[in-house]
Amino acid sequence: MNVLIVYAHPEPRSLNGSLKDFAVRRLEAAGHTVQVSDLYAMRWKATLDAADSLDGAAGPRFDPSLDSKRAFENGRQSEDIAREQDKLRWADAVILQFPLWWFSMPAILKGWVERVYAYGFAYGVGEHSDTHWGNRYGEGTLAGKRAMLMVTTGAWDSHFGPRGINGPLDDVLFPIQHGVLFYPGFDVLPPFVIHRSSRVDAAGFDAASAALGERLDTLFETQPIPFRRQNGGDYEIPALTLREEIAPGRSGFGVHLA
Amino acid sequence: MNVLIVYAHPEPRSLNGSLKDFAVRRLEAAGHTVQVSDLYAMRWKATLDAADSLDGAAGPRFDPSLDSKRAFENGRQSEDIAREQDKLRWADAVILQFPLWWFSMPAILKGWVERVYAYGFAYGVGEHSDTHWGNRYGEGTLAGKRAMLMVTTGAWDSHFGPRGINGPLDDVLFPIQHGVLFYPGFDVLPPFVIHRSSRVDAAGFDAASAALGERLDTLFETQPIPFRRQNGGDYEIPALTLREEIAPGRSGFGVHLA
Numbered sequence: 279m280n281v282l283i284v285y286a287h288p289e290p291r292s293l294n295g296s297l298k299d300f301a302v303r304r305l306e307a308a309g310h311t312v313q314v315s316d317l318y319a320m321r322w323k324a325t326l327d328a329a330d331s332l333d334g335a336a337g338p339r340f341d342p343s344l345d346s347k348r349a350f351e352n353g354r355q356s357e358d359i360a361r362e363q364d365k366l367r368w369a370d371a372v373i374l375q376f377p378l379w380w381f382s383m384p385a386i387l388k389g390w391v392e393r394v395y396a397y398g399f400a401y402g403v404g405e406h407s408d409t410h411w412g413n414r415y416g417e418g419t420l421a422g423k424r425a426m427l428m429v430t431t432g433a434w435d436s437h438f439g440p441r442g443i444n445g446p447l448d449d450v451l452f453p454i455q456h457g458v459l460f461y462p463g464f465d466v467l468p469p470f471v472i473h474r475s476s477r478v479d480a481a482g483f484d485a486a487s488a489a490l491g492e493r494l495d496t497l498f499e500t501q502p503i504p505f506r507r508q509n510g511g512d513y514e515i516p517a518l519t520l521r522e523e524i525a526p527g528r529s530g531f532g533v534h535l536a
Numbered sequence: 537m538n539v540l541i542v543y544a545h546p547e548p549r550s551l552n553g554s555l556k557d558f559a560v561r562r563l564e565a566a567g568h569t570v571q572v573s574d575l576y577a578m579r580w581k582a583t584l585d586a587a588d589s590l591d592g593a594a595g596p597r598f599d600p601s602l603d604s605k606r607a608f609e610n611g612r613q614s615e616d617i618a619r620e621q622d623k624l625r626w627a628d629a630v631i632l633q634f635p636l637w638w639f640s641m642p643a644i645l646k647g648w649v650e651r652v653y654a655y656g657f658a659y660g661v662g663e664h665s666d667t668h669w670g671n672r673y674g675e676g677t678l679a680g681k682r683a684m685l686m687v688t689t690g691a692w693d694s695h696f697g698p699r700g701i702n703g704p705l706d707d708v709l710f711p712i713q714h715g716v717l718f719y720p721g722f723d724v725l726p727p728f729v730i731h732r733s734s735r736v737d738a739a740g741f742d743a744a745s746a747a748l749g750e751r752l753d754t755l756f757e758t759q760p761i762p763f764r765r766q767n768g769g770d771y772e773i774p775a776l777t778l779r780e781e782i783a784p785g786r787s788g789f790g791v792h793l794a
Contacts, residue, residue: 288585289598324582324643327546340547342635343690343734377600380649381711382640385582389643415701432601436775440787443673443766443776449789450711452703453639476601513701518692520699529698530788531707 279498281305282369284315286376286387293475293483294430298375300487301428304494313365317386323358324389330356347397355396362394366420371497372464374454375428377475381450391458400462411515414461416507421463424497427451428490430475438473447471452531456505465502467493504536512536537756539563540627542573544634544645551733551741552688556633558745559686562752571623575644581616582647588614605655613654620652624678629755630722632712633686635733639708649716658720669773672719674765679721682755685709686748688733696731705729710789714763723760725751762794770794 283301287294298314305312315322328340331349335341349355355363366372376383383391395401400420404413413421429451431438438447448455451469459466470493472478472486493500506512512524525533541559545552556572563570573580586598589607593599607613613621624630634641641649653659658678662671671679687709689696696705706713709727717724728751730736730744751758764770770782783791 288583288600289593291597292599318583318585322583324647325546325576325580326637326642327576335547339549341550342546342637379584379600380646380653381715382646384584385643385647385650388638388640388646389582391638392643395638434774434776436777439777441778441783441791443771443778443792444715445710445789445792446787449707450715453708453711457639457702457708508701516692517694518701519694519697520701525699529704530790531703532788533699534701534703 279310279370280368281310281312281371281373281497282315282365283312283373283375284317284387284390286317286374286384286390288318290319293472293478293486294375294377296483297428297430297472297487297490301373301375301490301494304491305497308495313368315362315365315390317390320358322386322390323356323393324386326389326392330359330393332356343397343402347402350396350398356393359393359396362390363396363399366394366423369423371424371426372420373426373428374459376430378429378431378450381444383454395458395462403462409515410509411518413463414508415456416460416463416505417509418461418463423464424467424502425459425464426467426493426497427454427459427469427471429469430472432475433473435473449531455503456531456534460503460505466505467497467500467502506534506536537568537628538626539568539570539629539631539755540573540623541570541631541633542575542645542648544575544632544642544648546576548577551730551736551744552633552635554741555686555688555730555745555748559631559633559748559752562749563755566753571626573620573623573648575648578616580644580648581614581651582644584647584650588617588651590614601655601660605660608654608656614651617651617654620648621654621657624652624681627681629682629684630678631684631686632717634688636687636689636708639702641712653716653720661720667773668767669776671721672766673714674718674721674763675767676719676721681722682725682760683717683722684725684751684755685712685717685727685729687727688730690733691731693731707789713761714789714792718761718763724763725755725758725760764792764794 328335332354586593590612695702
């Protein structure tokens with residue numbers, strides 16, 4: 279199978295760099311073909327702007343959505359964007375690998391999402407009507423593919439626990455797992471997480487890579503997180519609220535898991 | 537009072553640009569002094585790397601935390617970083633203004649947080665012991681200052697409601713409001729939010745600016761979000777989990793509000 283790793287750490291000789299190298303070797307040894315988008319090494323342009331279209335802004339005002347749509351439709355996107363979209367089309371599974379900085383992905387990876395996720399590619403796809411609000415949240419361009427986060431944090435496990443001060447890690451990652459990955463159609467696997475990254479010694483690295491190896495060996499069998507599909511009947515459309523009879527009286531991120 | 541607006545939109549003639557201009561005028565008319573960090577206009581460097589220290593990496597490997605600490609302590613930070621820290625020290629209130637892109641802030645603003653929030657400035661501050669886990673979450677360098685998000689979204693209000701498919705907006709913003717603003721000490725005000733940003737016409741803009749005006753007029757009186765202070769007795773230290781007798785049996789972001 280084809281696996282794309284989108285990797286965002288500035289130092290190759292870091293824990294993240296070592297885990298990335300381990301992942302590439304493990305996947306290749308299992309017969310997969312691997313591509314790595316090493317965003318720092320590629321000097322990825324993090325900032326979305328009018329230069330993302332070869333034609334610049336269409337009108338007197340740059341419109342991030344509409345100019346993205348036009349460039350995508352007309353094959354006039356900046357080449358670095360089109361190349362990453364091709365990698366996503368090619369991939370059967372995508373791994374986003376990064377250190378959790380300020381409770382989200384590093385800016386360089388956020389900018390990869392913003393620029394590569396063009397209007398017509400990752401959003402604004404499919405019919406928008408009173409019964410079908412676009413092909414998204416379980417449908418879309420990337421449907422049928424798997425995605426997984428590979429994340430390191432500097433905190434303790436308990437700090438990200440159900441009652442930990444940082445918030446439960448699943449909730450902290452929800453805007454990424456649900457909003458960035460499930461949205462354009464990916465089946466999202468449970469994340470692979472290493473806490474207290476600055477304290478990982480040689481023995482810790484052996485344990486971490488063993489655990490990562492198991493996750494990579496089962497990349498195409500692991501059950502995805504059971505996010506509810508937007509157009510599968512669980513939501514009122516166009517309000518896009520969960521139907522009354524489903525998880526009655528409850529609210530929050532958790533209700534979007536079946 | 538001194539107000540800093542950190543503004544992240546690529547197009548001055550956008551809804552965000554117009555609201556920013558309105559905010560500056562309104563605050564100045566009320567007698568406040570305003571500075572704007574217009575990140576796109578400043579061509580803000582979004583990507584954290586070894587060049588953020590004038591000395592580069594100290595050792596053979598760039599360490600994002602330790603090299604930040606060293607540069608901060610020795611006055612060897614990149615000048616653009618030091619300048620933004622000075623603005624934060626100067627400000628009595630800080631507004632982060634941005635369109636919500638993929639359920640978080642634009643990459644250019646995320647990169648402002650990552651680079652300006654140096655080790656020793658926004659984290660790694662204060663004693664770390666078994667009874668006091670650093671000056672953070674309600675204490676820290678920016679304690680005594682107020683902060684507020686000014687956010688536009690393309691979605692409907694209901695899509696971000698308690699049972700909306702995007703997740704409740706308060707939860708989507710928690711990693712920013714709690715993790716980026718409350719963490720280094722800010723008192724965080726409820727956000728100012730405009731939904732369906734692409735549909736705001738002249739009448740909609742009048743309504744939006746009237747509502748924004750009221751929020752700005754009461755910027756220094758509005759009650760902050762009652763996030764629990766880390767070192768105020770509500771948390772076990774060093775596990776940093778909420779004490780058993782507080783919000784018993786509950787979990788999730790909501791338990792961190794008193």
